[in-house]
Amino acid sequence: MSAHTEGTPCWADAMFPDVEAAKSFYGEVLGWTFDSGSEEFGGYAQARSDGKAVAAVAPQTQGVEGPAAWNLYFATPDATATAAKIRDNGGTLAMEPMRVGEFGTMATAQEPSGAYFSVWQPDTHEGFEKTGETGAYCWAEVTTRDPAATDVFFPAVFPYETRKMDVDDVDFSVFQAGGEPVLGRLKMTEDFPPDAPPHINVHFAVDNCDAAIATVTKLGGRLIFGPMDSPFGRFATVADQQDAVFTVIDLTTTEGEMPEFT
Known part of the structure; x- marks a missing residue:
């Protein structure tokens, strides 16, 4: 299995x-x-x-x-x-x-x-051997301009249940598998560059978000969004020096109440 x-x-x-x-x-x-x-x-x-x-x-x-x-x-x-x-x-x-x-x-x-x-x-390669810890994958979000299509597609392909975040100014949903949240879905707003394609934004955990941003920029990468505090952690979206986009998040530095999901 x-x-x-x-x-x-x-x-x-x-x-x-x-x-x-x-x-x-x-x-x-x-x-x-x-x-x-x-x-x-x-x-x-x-x-x-x-x-x-x-x-x-x-x-x-x-x-x-x-x-x-x-x-x-x-x-x-x-x-x-x-x-x-x-x-x-x-x-x-x-x-x-x-x-x-x-x-x-x-x-x-x-x-x-x-x-x-x-x-x-x-088969012999099952995938991640570590998640949710510093230096490892911890989350991902489908970032799209057509959330209605995405919200229909993923639960039809995978055994997902969908829960929508109850926040007025953010269109965000979570897909759950086996009762556990496994994937987010974020609607792209005018804050995104018009040429930014729909994509899955992969999150990697770090010890310190601000220190990670400093290292990214020192090495020729760039800051795209953030840093921002949230109930899930302090995070920022960055690009490496070859323009691969990802998010760094300090899961231990949280702020605010967890949002409600319906």
């Missing part, structure tokens, strides 16, 4: 034009160390925090254009069946289910509003 419930984010990776620069950047910002990249799989290298697998980086495939971007994987017991649900519910498959050595089977898709994601049917 998979270590991750169906529909739960179970892995994250990114391809970079300069993978060695990415290793240096994330090593300093998030404290990651890296396995030697597998030549068989194009230099794909797992990142580790406290010796536990937390993500992966790889050289950008030849012929691929555009900035680097983090890609989130969702656990599935059957990648082929999930791919069919994606097609049947208005999504688009960018990559059909494909076996990845002995590690598992993956597929990559776009949900109806345009955000990319992947699904992962595990």
Whole structure:
């Protein structure tokens, strides 16, 4: 049995034009160390925090254009069946289910509003070995201009229940799997650049949000939003020096009351 419930984010990776620069950047910002990249799989290298697998980086495939971007994987017991649900519910498959050595089977898709994601049917590689702690994945949000389409799509593909945050000025919902919140959905407002595409914003936990921002900018990255205090932690959205966007959050520094969900 998979270590991750169906529909739960179970892995994250990114391809970079300069993978060695990415290793240096994330090593300093998030404290990651890296396995030697597998030549068989194009230099794909797992990142580790406290010796536990937390993500992966790889050289950008030849012929691929555009900035680097983090890609989130969702656990599935059957990648082929999930791919069919994606097609049947208005999504688009960018990559059909494909076996990845002995590690598992993956597929990559776009949900109806345009955000990319992947699904992962595990074999020897089950995914994250650490979450919700410093240096590891802790949360993600589908950030979209068409929340209605997204809100219909994801519960049709995965066994999700949806709860909407009861706040007047923010259109935000949470998808739950097995009664646990696993994914957020945020409507993009005028605060977002008009050319910003729909995307899944991956969050990594840090000890100190402001210190992480300082390190990001020192290394050639940039601050996009924040820092901001919240009941969930102090967070900021940043981009690395190759323009891959992600959020850093200090889960221990919280402010305010938890919002109500309906």
